Amino acid sequence: MASKKLLLLPGDGIGAEIMVEVEKQIAILNRHAAAGFETETALVGGCAYDAEGAPVSDATMALAQAADAVLLGAVGGPKWAGVAYEMRPEAGLLRLRKEMQLFANLRPAICYPALADASSLKREIVEGLDILIVRELTGGVYFGEPKEIVDLGNGQKRAIDTQVYDTYEIERIARTAFDLARTRRGKVTSMEKRNVMKSGLYWNEVVTRIHRDEYPDLTLEHELADAGGMKLVKAPKQFDVIVTDNLFGDMLSDIAAMLTGSLGMLPSASLGAADAKTGKRKALYEPVHGSAPDIAGTGKANPLAMIASLAMGLRYSFEMIREADALEAAVAETLEAGIRTGDVMAPGCTEVGTGEMGDQVAERF
Amino acid sequence: MASKKLLLLPGDGIGAEIMVEVEKQIAILNRHAAAGFETETALVGGCAYDAEGAPVSDATMALAQAADAVLLGAVGGPKWAGVAYEMRPEAGLLRLRKEMQLFANLRPAICYPALADASSLKREIVEGLDILIVRELTGGVYFGEPKEIVDLGNGQKRAIDTQVYDTYEIERIARTAFDLARTRRGKVTSMEKRNVMKSGLYWNEVVTRIHRDEYPDLTLEHELADAGGMKLVKAPKQFDVIVTDNLFGDMLSDIAAMLTGSLGMLPSASLGAADAKTGKRKALYEPVHGSAPDIAGTGKANPLAMIASLAMGLRYSFEMIREADALEAAVAETLEAGIRTGDVMAPGCTEVGTGEMGDQVAERF
Numbered sequence: 160m161a162s163k164k165l166l167l168l169p170g171d172g173i174g175a176e177i178m179v180e181v182e183k184q185i186a187i188l189n190r191h192a193a194a195g196f197e198t199e200t201a202l203v204g205g206c207a208y209d210a211e212g213a214p215v216s217d218a219t220m221a222l223a224q225a226a227d228a229v230l231l232g233a234v235g236g237p238k239w240a241g242v243a244y245e246m247r248p249e250a251g252l253l254r255l256r257k258e259m260q261l262f263a264n265l266r267p268a269i270c271y272p273a274l275a276d277a278s279s280l281k282r283e284i285v286e287g288l289d290i291l292i293v294r295e296l297t298g299g300v301y302f303g304e305p306k307e308i309v310d311l312g313n314g315q316k317r318a319i320d321t322q323v324y325d326t327y328e329i330e331r332i333a334r335t336a337f338d339l340a341r342t343r344r345g346k347v348t349s350m351e352k353r354n355v356m357k358s359g360l361y362w363n364e365v366v367t368r369i370h371r372d373e374y375p376d377l378t379l380e381h382e383l384a385d386a387g388g389m390k391l392v393k394a395p396k397q398f399d400v401i402v403t404d405n406l407f408g409d410m411l412s413d414i415a416a417m418l419t420g421s422l423g424m425l426p427s428a429s430l431g432a433a434d435a436k437t438g439k440r441k442a443l444y445e446p447v448h449g450s451a452p453d454i455a456g457t458g459k460a461n462p463l464a465m466i467a468s469l470a471m472g473l474r475y476s477f478e479m480i481r482e483a484d485a486l487e488a489a490v491a492e493t494l495e496a497g498i499r500t501g502d503v504m505a506p507g508c509t510e511v512g513t514g515e516m517g518d519q520v521a522e523r524f
Numbered sequence: 525m526a527s528k529k530l531l532l533l534p535g536d537g538i539g540a541e542i543m544v545e546v547e548k549q550i551a552i553l554n555r556h557a558a559a560g561f562e563t564e565t566a567l568v569g570g571c572a573y574d575a576e577g578a579p580v581s582d583a584t585m586a587l588a589q590a591a592d593a594v595l596l597g598a599v600g601g602p603k604w605a606g607v608a609y610e611m612r613p614e615a616g617l618l619r620l621r622k623e624m625q626l627f628a629n630l631r632p633a634i635c636y637p638a639l640a641d642a643s644s645l646k647r648e649i650v651e652g653l654d655i656l657i658v659r660e661l662t663g664g665v666y667f668g669e670p671k672e673i674v675d676l677g678n679g680q681k682r683a684i685d686t687q688v689y690d691t692y693e694i695e696r697i698a699r700t701a702f703d704l705a706r707t708r709r710g711k712v713t714s715m716e717k718r719n720v721m722k723s724g725l726y727w728n729e730v731v732t733r734i735h736r737d738e739y740p741d742l743t744l745e746h747e748l749a750d751a752g753g754m755k756l757v758k759a760p761k762q763f764d765v766i767v768t769d770n771l772f773g774d775m776l777s778d779i780a781a782m783l784t785g786s787l788g789m790l791p792s793a794s795l796g797a798a799d800a801k802t803g804k805r806k807a808l809y810e811p812v813h814g815s816a817p818d819i820a821g822t823g824k825a826n827p828l829a830m831i832a833s834l835a836m837g838l839r840y841s842f843e844m845i846r847e848a849d850a851l852e853a854a855v856a857e858t859l860e861a862g863i864r865t866g867d868v869m870a871p872g873c874t875e876v877g878t879g880e881m882g883d884q885v886a887e888r889f
């Protein structure tokens with residue numbers, strides 16, 4: 160079997176610690192399933208800025224472009240609060256997303272049954288929740304120009320960001336959402352602010368057309384993003400796939416993640432278009448949670464979202480469906496067995512650190 | 525006492541029904557407190573478009589500018605889904621906000637003790653919740669130019685919206701938030717996406733400066749809007765006043781409202797700057813909820829948010845603090861007595877319609 164190249168970018172904060180636990184699972188895949196994974200590690204974020212003078216170096220970009228998949232921990236932290244805008248840790252992540260053209264960000268919001276009580280929502284509202292947020296990731300206000308602060312010369316400055324969406328960008332993310340809905344419960348909810356934004360109006364129009372022309376067998380609903388956010392909080396189980404733009408996706412996917420009570424458990428996949436020749440997609444997998452600088456280095460971080468991100472990689476980049484299922488089952492079984500890191504500790508459970516949690520999953524994998 | 529001019533704009537959907545209940549309370553104020561309110565009624569939203577050809581006519585705009593305060597019900601509904609963008613019902617509301625320069629939108633998110641169980645969140649998370657979202661209302665992506673859909677000529681279109689904030693816009697909303705925090709628990713949390721948006725970066729800078737120079741005795745915290753949204757869902761009681769831009773404010777205030785379980789109970793105030801001569805501020809008061817076209821005309825709508833909006837008007841436009849307190853107490857007592865409209869009905873309570881609810885509040889006022 161040809162070797163599979165994984166680029167590991169642990170990043171800042173707890174990134175390094177949780178990546179170690181992923182490497183344990185990769186070792187198992189290589190040993191028991193002869194998976195042939197080859198890994199390489201590089202810097203991204205604040206640590207890259209400190210060591211290499213940029214939040215992601217050109218050399219690391221080249222490695223990312225050449226890899227079959229990238230696994231990323233997290234970036235950022237108060238240490239770099241004063242760094243110039245272009246050099247801030249997040250700029251490294253944004254460059255990876257943009258230059259690898261990872262336009263489709265898949266964020267499952269799943270409530271692990273063992274963790275339903277960790278949610279701030281009532282158990283019956285979130286138990287069994289399984290929704291998928293499909294967030295556009297290379298467009299919108301994140302990248303549109305002009306994006307600047309200009310001096311107006313009269314003691315006033317003006318800060319500007321630009322939300323831009325072209326037809327093809329909306330078409331491809333809509334198709335991604337419909338394709339995924341077909342493998343699930345067949346329903347897509349598109350969210351925008353068409354009552355206020357021209358981009359929302361046009362988003363609505365394009366998604367509606369793609370549905371009518373290409374996926375008439377599926378269900379499409381539209382929600383204003385504010386009303387959709389309310390429905391997420393009130394009754395999230397009414398949704399299956401939610402498709403939305405970069406900024407609304409940022410907000411809504413974080414809120415959906417928090418609903419589940421399983422934030423430390425949730426992975427994400429960022430995918431590019433399928434290559435016309437090879438059919439391969441560029442891909443980056445990362446947890447939904449951040450770099451948690453407050454607990455970095457204490458061995459308390461929950462590695463499960465990072466491990467679940469590897470499972471998404473097995474599924475979407477390597478078609479190793481059986482292995483992905485097995486790894487996800489190992490995570491769920493570890494939780495069922497009452498093994499918990501501090502963030503999701505509950506009465507009657509056993510509290511473990513980062514390394515022990517990785518070992519427990521590895522044993523069941 | 526000089527007469528006080530109120531412009532009533534019931535709008536679409538349930539707007540007319542709930543405005544009737546407000547008129548009952550105004551009648552009491554005039555009868556028992558010789559308040560001297562004079563009311564006039566005009567159209568806004570879809571009904572204005574149908575009858576007058578625009579979602580708000582120039583004549584209505586003139587009435588609004590001349591009034592001491594405007595009370596608005598709600599606008600919009602599926603009936604006008606096909607109307608041209610410039611003529612949609614929401615355009616009427618946006619024109620009122622912009623031309624009256626109502627830059628400060630105050631949205632209290634209060635959990636009425638009697639309704640804590642109506643929340644999808646656990647009782648202990650929301651019981652006693654009392655936060656205030658201060659949303660910038662006349663700037664940002666709602667009004668920035670360019671705002672358009674352009675034909676690129678190659679089968680592609682491009683949709684553009686522009687987020688714009690000038691120094692003075694951020695300064696005045698920051699001051700509003702700090703002034704309000706001083707009358708509360710003294711803490712302001714500013715939310716933006718400084719890690720992605722230049723407007724967020726600049727917002728952060730200006731709010732920080734206003735705090736340092738003018739309100740050093742108060743507490744200021746900063747949150748990224750996505751992380752702030754998560755914290756709202758997880759532990760909303762950590763906040764006091766939240767200050768944020770127009771679009772984030774739209775999302776975050778709706779989510780905060782939904783947390784309380786009291787959506788049908790929540791009012792809002794939109795205020796302009798104090799006039800240099802008279803000290804008077806232009807003002808518009810409206811419920812946070814929408815026009816609920818599905819139940820319009822059935823007599824089931826909950827009028828309490830609309831009545832609570834009048835209470836905010838008494839407080840902020842007329843300095844009738846005692847009357848505002850009394851009206852808010854009447855609302856709370858009605859709920860404590862187990863009187864409920866269908867949306868917040870609970871076992872052991874008495875279900876009433878819109879008119880009966882208004883009467884029950886009037887009795888206790």
Ligand SMILES: CC(C)[C@H](C(=O)O)[C@@H](O)C(=O)O
Nearest residue numbers: 235249252253409719720750
């Ligand atoms: C780190 C930051 C730039 C990023 C974003 O805003 O996209 C993060 O919040 C996310 O959701 O992946």
Ligand SMILES: CC(C)[C@H](C(=O)O)[C@@H](O)C(=O)O
Nearest residue numbers: 354355385600614617618774
């Ligand atoms: C009706 C709509 C234009 C409005 C907004 O987006 O501001 C509403 O959602 C609100 O929050 O008042």
